[in-house]
Amino acid sequence: MNLIIIGTGLAGYTLAKEIRKLNQAINITMITDNDGAFYSKPNLSTALTKNKSSNDLIQNTAKEMEEKYKIKILTHTKVNSIDTEKSQINIEKKSFQYDSLVLAVGANPFRPPINGNASNDALSINSLNDYKVFRKKLQSAEKVAIIGPGLIGCEFANDLISQDKEVYVIGPDAYPMSGLLTKETGEYLQDELSKYKVNWHLNCLPKSINKLNDKYEILLNNNQSIFCDLIISAVGLRANLSLIKNTNINHDKAILVNEYLQTNISNIYAVGDCAQVNSHYLPFVAPILSGTKALAKTLNKDKTNVQYKASSIIVKTSNCPLVIAKPNTKHDTSTLTKTKNGLKLLYLNNEKKIIGFILMGDQVKEKQILTKFLPDFII
Ligand SMILES: Cc1cc2nc3c(=O)[nH]c(=O)nc-3n(C[C@H](O)[C@H](O)[C@H](O)COP(=O)(O)OP(=O)(O)OC[C@H]3O[C@@H](n4cnc5c(N)ncnc54)[C@H](O)[C@@H]3O)c2cc1C
Structure with missing residues (x-):
C-alpha cells in the first residue's frame, strides 16, 4: 500500500511509528513544510525552566526518523491541494498518487484583529521555528506581555518567571483559564502566579499595539497602557483547514472524521489537532496517542475505532x-x-x-x- 501522511508533528510521526510496529511493508511517505525535526510540542512552554534551547528540544532530525522508521520524508515541501477524485496530492509542479492519505496538518494560531503599527510583531508560539524566534527576541527583553490567559498563556507566564522576567497577562476573561477552570480555581491560579512577577490585566482587550523607540505600547480597551519589550499572542488555535478548502472533504470547526478517523472520502483520514471526531475536538496529546494507535490498525486492514481512555491534563504551571x-x-x-x-x-x-x-x-x-x-x- 502507498500511504501518504501530510504533517510531521506528533500526530504524523506517532502514526508512522504505530504502523511500523504492525507492518514493515506499507510504503510510507511523509510530507512537511518545515525541516521535519521531531520534538515534543508541550516542551515549548517549559524549556526556559528546564534550561533547554530550541536545539536541545529536537529529539530526532528528519533524516534520523527516515532511517529509524523506514519512511520517506519530503521536508520543506508544502502540499498545495488534494484531488480526491484522482487520489492525488499536488506540490508545486509535482503530483503524488496515494492509496490512502492521512491529514495530520495540525492547527494554526488564531490572530485577533488589533490596530497599531506593530500588531504583527506579537509572536505566536506553535512550532519549533516560532520558538527559535521567541528565544532570540527574549534575550533582549525584560518585560513580556502575553495576550491570552488560557492554558498556553499561563504556561508561558509560569516559564518566564524562571527567567525573572516581568510578565503581563491580558485577556477578556474574569479569571485565567476560564475554559477549563471554575472561578475559585482560576482565581487560585491567578493568586499563586501573582506571588511572582505576573501582573494580570483581565476583563479587558488589547485595542492597539504600537512600537516607539524599541518599546511596545499595548493600549487596552479600559484605556490603560502596558509598556513591554516582547509580546506573545496565545489567543488559541484553529484547526488547519486550508488544504481541504477546495475539496469535497467535510469539515465543521475541524476536519470531520468518524470513529475510525475516516473522512467522508473513504481513503482519506485525519488525526491530531486538525481533526474532529464526530462532535469532539480534542487538541491534546492523549487523544493523538489513542487515535494513532487505532488508525494504524485500521490502515493495516484491522478496522479499529478510536476509544479515549479516561485521562487528565497536567497543566505545566510548576509554580502552581x-x-x-x-x-x-x-x-x-x-x-x-x-x-x-x-x-x-x-x-x-x-x-x-x-x-x-x-x-x-x-x-x-x-x-x-x-x-x-x-x-x-x-x-
Ligand atoms: C506551547 C504548547 C504546549 C502544549 N502543551 C500540551 C500539554 O502539556 N499537553 C497536551 O496534551 N497538549 C499540549 N499541547 C497541544 C499538543 O502539543 C498538540 O495537540 C500536538 O502537538 C498537535 O500535534 P499535530 O501533529 O496534530 O499538529 P502539529 O504539531 O501542528 O503538526 C502539523 C504538521 O503539519 C505540517 N503541515 C501543515 N500544513 C501543511 C501543508 N500544506 N504541507 C505540508 N505540511 C503541512 C506542519 O508543518 C506540521 O509539521 C501544547 C501545545 C502548545 C502549542
Whole structure:
C-alpha cells in the first residue's frame, strides 16, 4: 500500500511509528513544510525552566526518523491541494498518487484583529521555528506581555518567571483559564502566579499595539497602557483547514472524521489537532496517542475505532501545580475542598459518581487515585 501522511508533528510521526510496529511493508511517505525535526510540542512552554534551547528540544532530525522508521520524508515541501477524485496530492509542479492519505496538518494560531503599527510583531508560539524566534527576541527583553490567559498563556507566564522576567497577562476573561477552570480555581491560579512577577490585566482587550523607540505600547480597551519589550499572542488555535478548502472533504470547526478517523472520502483520514471526531475536538496529546494507535490498525486492514481512555491534563504551571480532568458529560454538582496549600474540586453526576476534577497545589497528589474513578470516553 502507498500511504501518504501530510504533517510531521506528533500526530504524523506517532502514526508512522504505530504502523511500523504492525507492518514493515506499507510504503510510507511523509510530507512537511518545515525541516521535519521531531520534538515534543508541550516542551515549548517549559524549556526556559528546564534550561533547554530550541536545539536541545529536537529529539530526532528528519533524516534520523527516515532511517529509524523506514519512511520517506519530503521536508520543506508544502502540499498545495488534494484531488480526491484522482487520489492525488499536488506540490508545486509535482503530483503524488496515494492509496490512502492521512491529514495530520495540525492547527494554526488564531490572530485577533488589533490596530497599531506593530500588531504583527506579537509572536505566536506553535512550532519549533516560532520558538527559535521567541528565544532570540527574549534575550533582549525584560518585560513580556502575553495576550491570552488560557492554558498556553499561563504556561508561558509560569516559564518566564524562571527567567525573572516581568510578565503581563491580558485577556477578556474574569479569571485565567476560564475554559477549563471554575472561578475559585482560576482565581487560585491567578493568586499563586501573582506571588511572582505576573501582573494580570483581565476583563479587558488589547485595542492597539504600537512600537516607539524599541518599546511596545499595548493600549487596552479600559484605556490603560502596558509598556513591554516582547509580546506573545496565545489567543488559541484553529484547526488547519486550508488544504481541504477546495475539496469535497467535510469539515465543521475541524476536519470531520468518524470513529475510525475516516473522512467522508473513504481513503482519506485525519488525526491530531486538525481533526474532529464526530462532535469532539480534542487538541491534546492523549487523544493523538489513542487515535494513532487505532488508525494504524485500521490502515493495516484491522478496522479499529478510536476509544479515549479516561485521562487528565497536567497543566505545566510548576509554580502552581494543576491537574484537570474536565467532565465529558454534563455534571450535576461539584464539591470544593480547600486545604492549606491547595484546592480540590470534584465534578459529580446525578448518581454522585466522580466524572471529573480539578486538583491544585498539594492536592495534585490525588490524581492517580481519582483518575481510576473517571469513566472512559467512548466516541
Ligand atoms: C506551547 C504548547 C504546549 C502544549 N502543551 C500540551 C500539554 O502539556 N499537553 C497536551 O496534551 N497538549 C499540549 N499541547 C497541544 C499538543 O502539543 C498538540 O495537540 C500536538 O502537538 C498537535 O500535534 P499535530 O501533529 O496534530 O499538529 P502539529 O504539531 O501542528 O503538526 C502539523 C504538521 O503539519 C505540517 N503541515 C501543515 N500544513 C501543511 C501543508 N500544506 N504541507 C505540508 N505540511 C503541512 C506542519 O508543518 C506540521 O509539521 C501544547 C501545545 C502548545 C502549542
